[in-house]
Amino acid sequence: MCGIVGYTGTGKAGSIIIDGLKKLEYRGYDSAGLALQNEGKVVIIKTAGTVAALEKIYRGNCLTAKTGIGHTRWATHGRPTEVNAHPHGGCSDDLAVVHNGIIENYKLLRSWLIEEKDHQFRSETDSEVLAHLIEEYYDGDLLAALRRAIDEVKGSYALAAISAREPGRIVCVRRDSPLVIGLGKSENLVASDIPALLNRTRRVMVLEDGEFASITAEKVEIYDAGGKPVEREILEVNWDLEAAEKGGFAHFMLKEIMEQPVAVRETLRQRIDLPSGKVDLSELAMDTGEISRLKKIHIVACGTAYHAGLLGREIIENIAGIPVDVEVASEFRYRRPLLAEDHLVIVISQSGETADTLAALRLARLRKVKVLAVTNVVGSTIAREADQVLFTWAGPEIAVASTKAYLTQLVALYLLALYLGQVRKDVDPALALDLVKGLLELPAQLEKLLADEKLEKLRAYSNHLACWDNAFFIGRSLDYPVAREGALKLKEISYIHAEAYAAGELKHGPLALIDEGVPVIALVTQKVVLEKSLSNIQEVKTRGGAVFIITRDDFGDLIRQEEAVFTLPPVGDLLAPILSVVPTQLMAYYTALARGSSVDQPRNLAKSVTVE
Ligand code: F6R
Numbered sequence: 001m002c003g004i005v006g007y008t009g010t011g012k013a014g015s016i017i018i019d020g021l022k023k024l025e026y027r028g029y030d031s032a033g034l035a036l037q038n039e040g041k042v043v044i045i046k047t048a049g050t051v052a053a054l055e056k057i058y059r060g061n062c063l064t065a066k067t068g069i070g071h072t073r074w075a076t077h078g079r080p081t082e083v084n085a086h087p088h089g090g091c092s093d094d095l096a097v098v099h100n101g102i103i104e105n106y107k108l109l110r111s112w113l114i115e116e117k118d119h120q121f122r123s124e125t126d127s128e129v130l131a132h133l134i135e136e137y138y139d140g141d142l143l144a145a146l147r148r149a150i151d152e153v154k155g156s157y158a159l160a161a162i163s164a165r166e167p168g169r170i171v172c173v174r175r176d177s178p179l180v181i182g183l184g185k186s187e188n189l190v191a192s193d194i195p196a197l198l199n200r201t202r203r204v205m206v207l208e209d210g211e212f213a214s215i216t217a218e219k220v221e222i223y224d225a226g227g228k229p230v231e232r233e234i235l236e237v238n239w240d241l242e243a244a245e246k247g248g249f250a251h252f253m254l255k256e257i258m259e260q261p262v263a264v265r266e267t268l269r270q271r272i273d274l275p276s277g278k279v280d281l282s283e284l285a286m287d288t289g290e291i292s293r294l295k296k297i298h299i300v301a302c303g304t305a306y307h308a309g310l311l312g313r314e315i316i317e318n319i320a321g322i323p324v325d326v327e328v329a330s331e332f333r334y335r336r337p338l339l340a341e342d343h344l345v346i347v348i349s350q351s352g353e354t355a356d357t358l359a360a361l362r363l364a365r366l367r368k369v370k371v372l373a374v375t376n377v378v379g380s381t382i383a384r385e386a387d388q389v390l391f392t393w394a395g396p397e398i399a400v401a402s403t404k405a406y407l408t409q410l411v412a413l414y415l416l417a418l419y420l421g422q423v424r425k426d427v428d429p430a431l432a433l434d435l436v437k438g439l440l441e442l443p444a445q446l447e448k449l450l451a452d453e454k455l456e457k458l459r460a461y462s463n464h465l466a467c468w469d470n471a472f473f474i475g476r477s478l479d480y481p482v483a484r485e486g487a488l489k490l491k492e493i494s495y496i497h498a499e500a501y502a503a504g505e506l507k508h509g510p511l512a513l514i515d516e517g518v519p520v521i522a523l524v525t526q527k528v529v530l531e532k533s534l535s536n537i538q539e540v541k542t543r544g545g546a547v548f549i550i551t552r553d554d555f556g557d558l559i560r561q562e563e564a565v566f567t568l569p570p571v572g573d574l575l576a577p578i579l580s581v582v583p584t585q586l587m588a589y590y591t592a593l594a595r596g597s598s599v600d601q602p603r604n605l606a607k608s609v610t611v612e
Contacts, residue, residue: 001074001395002086002100003027004179005196006160006170008067009187009217013037014058017070020189020196021051026245026252026398027100027192028074030379031085034058035096035162036065042096042164046085066217067168069160071098074396075378077106078124088128090135091120095142095163097134099127100192101156101177104270109133109152126155134161143171143214147227150212160190170215172207179207181220183234188215194237195244205232251599253399253493257585261446263404264578266393267411268439277433279418284372285388286344291423293342299326300360301348302609304402304488308374308409309348310481311577315413318574319435320421329356332363339369346372346416350397350405352380354609361385374412376405390416399600400607401493403585406485410578414439438575445569449582454566458583461548461564462590465519471496472510473584474503474540475523476533482523482577486584493592493602503536516544521584524551525568525576550583552576 003024007013013036021032032054033046043063047053051072071086078084087096103109106126113119119132133149134142142163150157156176162169172179172190182189182197182204190213191197197204207213210225222230237244249255271280297316299309306328313324327337329347333356339345345364349357352375361382364371373386376394383389392408418435421427465471471490473483480502487498501510503522514520520540524533537547548564552571568579592599 001027003072003192003196004069004098004100004158004160004190005071005192006069006098006162006172006190006215007187008168008170008215009184010066011187013065013068014063016189016200017068018051018055018058019199020191021054021070021072023195023198023241023245024072024192025051026396028072028396030075030080030377031073031082032071033085033087033098034068034070035087035089035098036063036068037162037164037167038063038065040164041093042089042162044087044089044093044096046082046087048080048082048085067162067170069096069098069162069170076102076391076393077126080379084123084125086127088123088125088131090131092135094165095131095135095138095161097127097131097159097161099130100158101175102126102269103129103153103157104155105153130157130159131161138163140165142166142169143212146171146173147212158192168216171212172215173212174207175209181205181207181213181215183220187217188220190215193244193247195241198237198241198244202237204235204237206235251399251589253401253403253589253599256397256399256404257582257589258450259395260404260407260582261443261450263392263394263408264411264446265443266395267408268415269393271415272436272440274436274440277429277436279415279422279436281390281415281419284390284419286370286372288423290370291420294322294344294420295340295342297322297324297344297346298332298337298339298364299324299346299348300329300332300357302329302354302356304406304485305348305350305354305357305409307481307485307488308406308413309346310484311410311478312346312348312413312417314478314481315574316417316420319414319417319427319431320424321426322420329354329360333359339364339367341368343369344372345369346374347382347386348374348409349380349382350376350392350394350402350409351607352377352382354382356609358382358385374409374416376408398607400602400605401489401588401599407578407581411439411442414575434572435574438572442575442578445571445579446582448569449579455586457564457566458586459590462587463594464546465490465496465587465591466494466594468517468519469497470513471498471519471521472513473498473500473521473523474506474536475500476503476529476536477526478573478577479503479523479526479533479580482581482584483521485581486521486523486587489585489588490591492605493588493599494595494597495603496591503533506536506539511539511543514540514543514545518545520545520547521587522547522549523580524549524555525571525580526573528573530555550580
């Protein structure tokens, strides 16, 4: 994600920018930096620490600059080190750039700049290429240089730049990453998000995709992609700071649920080739020989990440035909698991710091088995210690209850299964192409699902749920792991005792618990077991259970006649779990709201479990 702040005016730019960056730490916090126009030069200060660490370094310098740009980073390309932190300069100390997004063709541009234009690079980041490109094209007008540089760039970006040769001016541009401009008195600002502006102004203008802006203390000029001036409406923001940090949502959890289409899109980005349908995970350090020799995979994780692993087993076995075991890390680490050199251990962890998962990773490496980590945090211990990493690009997840990270873990596992299957030539190319197309449709389907008026139905059922102390989730086949994740989310934030059962197991015991009104959430998205699932629902209803069904649009009138039904957009059996979990997340959220429990910080829990 990353957060950007720029300031130009009569105030002390450094302090004002740091203040703004603190409000953007929810967008990333693994490193931070600042560039200020100071006595004819651009001075860059950066650190591998948080904004607070940056502030300490800044206070130690006597910089009274009135113009500057700053950045708080969530590492994507390049580890979270000082040299990789933004701002990035070119070869001279004339210019600085901050960037949020991903430059897809940076390798090509970097080679050209090094080999043909003699530029010297310092960092491992994709973003540094922007500073060198602008420097290369600079001819007295920073905006013109930015425009030429952007012409060459593919990817997503929100970018701000300053030059020592143009005092008091910031230029910026955006595509697929946000930028807002704040209008003050004899000062103007630019930032990734509104909270960074609120201590200085409540008058903002939103920069649209493809637009450029030139900002000085007295004037803001916006231009469209073709260079024509644009008139932009000024908005008055009346959110308080807390609401603004959550993007106007009441809780981080809801914000993160709503961010899922973007998180999935980012995780898929650059990893799929069309029309061939080939998945490219050349970022992994496994050659064709190793992949072909793989005899077994062990997935190890905790909590929600373990539930992603349960689905991972079904997906990998189905698509790549490799046998998979799944185990919670706290058990795996104290057994003597049967591991061999032609096995692969996959650890899944959002934070990359979970103690048990890390111990499982170390155990596997000690036993000379390669470890692949699926994680969301570049530079985390698990990312550093694994042999290879498949990053999920969910962006920082703040709410304790994991939502968007889980969805991106699933997407990463689908990509991995397809990749392994394609390298081993075990997956039917037509099936692979179908799945790849299905994956690419997911962001739009998620957007539709989250904007659906049917969400009201979820709310209504959640109000019923909120009055009970016990609830059940049932599902067969791929619906069963989703049921388990749904139950975990509900108990975690609403404190309702929720259990998940493979629907076929009901009559072997749990059916005894069903009585008048008992809430039962049934997941019915798998065609192969549709009839069986419907019979299980009947068994519950006959005993008075209050059933809420989550199913697919294309399962016909059989289900649609029911009152308490939430239907998903058309989706095949294999991909359905990515959509069907979303209503369970929302149900947990609405139920917690109705019970008045603390949504983002549930009692007794922590976001990152670094102790056993
Ligand atoms: C539940 C939840 C936890 C985590 C678990 C593992 O919503 O978030 O169950 O999934 O603590 O955490 P990571 O993925 O950071 O290893």
